[in-house]
Amino acid sequence: MYLPTFTLEGRTALVTGAGRGIGRAIAIGLAEAGCNVALVSRTQADLEETADIIRQNTKAQAYVIPADITDRKQIEGAFEQLITETGRLDLLVNNAGMNIRTPALEVTDDQWETIVQTNLKSAFIASQTAGRYMKEHGGGKIINISSVGGHTALRTGVVYGSTKAALIQMTKVLALEWGKYGILVNAIGPWYFRTPLTEKILSDEQYMQDILDRTPLKRIGDLKEVVGPVVFLASDAANYMTGQTLLVDGGMSIYGF
Ligand SMILES: NC(=O)c1ccc[n+]([C@@H]2O[C@H](COP(=O)([O-])OP(=O)(O)OC[C@H]3O[C@@H](n4cnc5c(N)ncnc54)[C@H](OP(=O)(O)O)[C@@H]3O)[C@@H](O)[C@H]2O)c1
Known part of the structure; x- marks a missing residue:
């Protein structure tokens, strides 16, 4: 028999940014696959809603x-x-993230530090904390939520794109260092999904048209469509994959014109 199992029955995950948007969808999807989930963000009321x-x-x-x-x-x-x-x-999902869209010539030191701290440094500290535990307990998995904006240049701002590219590189280096401990580190690079983070920009008709023009599947993603790849990476079906970034982008990243 060759079909591996996708169930996460009995496992435990910590998901950052689980109060809304992609993180909430991931937390619910992991739970549907049988995983117990710790929900982390700053806003308790949002987390309570996800938990309910x-x-x-x-x-x-x-x-x-x-x-x-x-x-x-x-x-x-x-x-x-x-x-x-x-x-x-068993699993850490570094999903929490933020953006301040500022043209590069106007980026302030404060903006740089806040975005880097939230999107990159916190993911490293969480990975380091999880990695120390997982090393002593037979391994585990880490999934970083990067972005297509870490793979190709987008109009989302230089700081955001830089942090998301760094997350892809961090994924590779941690996978390299920690493979021997049974710790598998992978990333997801989403294109556009409707969440509180993207709601405003997606309501700009011209911007939306630009997105659709560059997306072979001619639509933005449905939250379920980012959850599937996360559950796959978290499951035994992906036990020989590490250091990889799955772009969940309706084909956007192959667009060459
Ligand atoms: N939506 C998209 O189209 C898209 C595309 C590519 C990549 N992504 C990435 O996917 C991830 C989730 O995005 P999203 O669209 O779901 O964003 P969102 O709707 O703004 O949700 C972000 C989550 O992160 C939490 N968070 C932010 N700063 C935090 C902090 N300092 N400490 C703890 N929690 C914090 C927020 O909760 P609190 O504010 O309550 O703390 C919230 O739960 C991000 O990393 C984003 O860059 C999103």
């Missing part, structure tokens, strides 16, 4: 852990709380 959806629709446990991922102590505290409660950590 999980509790009402799946048999998985949901743990609400409010934390600011730009603070090392709060990240470490979130892992500690989860591991104390569940005794395990």
